[in-house]
Amino acid sequence: DAEITQSPRHKITETGRQVTLACHQTWNHNNMFWYRQDLGHGLRLIHYSYGVQDTNKGEVSDGYSVSRSNTEDLPLTLESAASSQTSVYFCASSAEEIVTGELFFGEGSRLTVL
């Protein structure tokens, strides 16, 4: 079965360190997204991509970067982790031809920045 996986599922790091969260999907979807989820807030879009070599900033992109070198992967990098980036991060994908907004989410990566 096609799926979307994230790693690591849990990570603790220190302020100032670089962190990369991996996202891999086997749906062959062109559209991929990174969200963060914090208590009291809706999902907030960090970065998104509509295909290989395409990346776009979302609502809360400061301090984050992504790259899209193939269809399957969209890694999220925190260049210099800050305590404000402690959160649960979700990767998601959707099929290009569907403008219905149905997203398929990974299981999430819980990041703690000390």
Next chain:
Amino acid sequence: GQNIDQPTEMTATEGAIVQINCTYQTSGFNGLFWYQQHAGEAPTFLSYNVLDGLEEKGRFSSFLSRSKGYSYLLLKELQMKDSASYLCAVMDSNYQLIWGAGTKLIIKP
């Protein structure tokens, strides 16, 4: 600014019916979505409304009124496994999803 409002928490009894409301103010409208999220898990798609009216899918129904900026998710014959957060999201004119903070539904026996 863009805003999605839904109650923070609701409690209902097993076997009963519950209605979760969502009101929105967005730049344009290209559909409204409901997702279910169990604690510690990923959100999963429940429903999509783009035209006014009721969409029924088994025990779950979703209603939309575009003129009122209002939607609700109706859950019938509640089961303990329905205990979860329910997320309302609207697709704006740029085809971006704007998410509400979610409604935590607690089901009591």
